[in-house]
Amino acid sequence: MSKCPRRHETEATEGDTTKQDIAFKLLSDHLRHQILLSLNTHEEPTLSELATALQESERIPETDLERIKIQLYHNHLPKLEDAELIDYDSSQRTITRRQLPAPIKKTLKISSNCDESPADV
Incomplete structure (x- = not known):
């Protein structure tokens, strides 16, 4: 008897696959990837927090903090929310990470354990 799962036991539904594909595409952007990693340690931060x-972890000059806020508000947070990876409460300006699909969690876990930056490789 085979110990491998049967094909139908591992296949995602078409909707799940599409959501995961979208999520992985979103994670290909470095800042969005860092947003989700940051939400592991900062539970329900405000937009400013x-x-x-991000400014501190990415060593971005403090003078660019306002630019980061604008990018988050107009670009990154809406895309992550549309992909159902976060919830953004615009009245409180708080961000909450949703329950992530297992492949996305695994990708984030692997990348958070990586100590080398691309310049070190």
Whole structure:
């Protein structure tokens, strides 16, 4: 008897696959990837807190903090929310990470354990 799962046990539905494909495409953007990683350690941050955390972790000059906030608000957060990876409460300006699909969690876990930056490779 085979120990491998049967094909129908591992196949995602078409809707699941599409959502995962979209999520992985979104994660290909470095800043969006960092947003989800940051939400592992900053539970329900405000837009300003998230921007500051990203600015510090990415070593972005403090003078660019306002630019980061604008990018988050107009670009990155709406895309992550549309993909159902986060919830953004615009009245409170708080961000909450949703339950992530297992492949996305695994990708984030692997990347968070990576100590080398592309310049180190």
